[in-house]
Amino acid sequence: MKLRGKYLLEYVLNAALESKLNHVVLVLGHEYQRILHTLVTCTTHERLQLVINHHYLEGQSRSLKAGLLKIRDTFPAVMFLLGDQPMLDSNTIDHMLDKFQHSDKDICVPVCNGKRRNPVIFNRVLFDQLMGIEGDIGARDIIRANPDRVLCVEMNNPLCFVDIDSQQDFENFQLLLD
Numbered sequence: 001m002k003l004r005g006k007y008l009l010e011y012v013l014n015a016a017l018e019s020k021l022n023h024v025v026l027v028l029g030h031e032y033q034r035i036l037h038t039l040v041t042c043t044t045h046e047r048l049q050l051v052i053n054h055h056y057l058e059g060q061s062r063s064l065k066a067g068l069l070k071i072r073d074t075f076p077a078v079m080f081l082l083g084d085q086p087m088l089d090s091n092t093i094d095h096m097l098d099k100f101q102h103s104d105k106d107i108c109v110p111v112c113n114g115k116r117r118n119p120v121i122f123n124r125v126l127f128d129q130l131m132g133i134e135g136d137i138g139a140r141d142i143i144r145a146n147p148d149r150v151l152c153v154e155m156n157n158p159l160c161f162v163d164i165d166s167q168q169d170f171e172n173f174q175l176l177l178d
Contacts (some may be wrong), residue, residue: 001170002086003022003086003170003173003174004177004178006083007038007039008083008086008164009039009083009084010039010086011085011086011088012082012083012084012085012086013026013039013048013083014167015081015088015092015093016048016050016081016090016093016110017045017047018090018092019090019094019097020093020097020115020171020176021047021079021097022095022096023047023071023073023075024045024047024048024049024050024140025048025049025051025071025073025126026043026050026051027051027052027053027063027064027066027067028050028051028052028053029052029053029054029055029056029062029063030056032053033054036050036125037093047058047071047084051066051067051070052066058135059134059135059136059137059164059169060135060136061133061134061136061137061138062140063133064130064133064138064139064152065130065131065133067080068127068130068131069131072124072127072131072177075124076123076124077100077121077122077123077124077170078121078122078124078127079093079096079097079116079119079120079121079131080119080120080121080139080173081093081118081124082118082119082163084163084165085118085119085161085162085163085164086164086168087157087159087160087162087164088119088160088161089134089160090148092110092160095153095155096108096110096119096153097121097123099141099151099153100121100153104148105123105149105151106122106123106124106125106126106146106149106150107120107123107142107143107146107149107150107151108120108121108146108147108150108151109121109143109150109151109152109153110152110153110154110155110160110161111152111153111154111155112154112155112156112157112158112160112161116143116152117155117160118138118161119140120138120143122129122139122142126146129142130142130159130170133158135175136146138146140167156161159176162176170171
């Protein structure tokens with residue numbers, strides 16, 4: 001889907017590449033060849049690594065693990081970003097990174113209007129638990145099981161965290177922007 005002339009994924013990918021993230025892993029699954037063809041200008045960035053998840057039908061956890069396998073031995077933490085949050089920006093990413101790096105917590109989540117959002121950062125001490133996730137779920141259970149290890153970063157821009165999961169979400173979002 002395109003929003004204002006750009007694909008939704010382009011917005012998130014650009015935000016990640018404009019941020020202070022050391023490395024960006026883009027995990028693609030369903031129709032990955034078509035996506036790569038449409039994002040050709042974005043996918044050549046020196047900090048970007050592409051990973052194809054051929055097991056995408058097994059659920060979201062397979063993409064999470066495919067990306068984590070690429071960085072787990074190199075980086076002390078990982079931030080999971082979703083490709084359907086077009087208003088997420090590099091400032092939000094950088095703010096979370098800064099808060100996480102200056103804390104002693106192992107998980108960092110943004111909170112907006114009292115609700116936990118994405119993206120989420122995990123310290124390497126939790127990589128094995130993340131690799132154990134199965135099915136079409138993310139890491140919610142790990143976050144819930146470790147409340148004392150979670151840094152909640154209050155954010156005040158709800159638009160940053162809007163995710164678009166359906167055509168109806170997309171249409172509603174466009175109305176918000178108009």
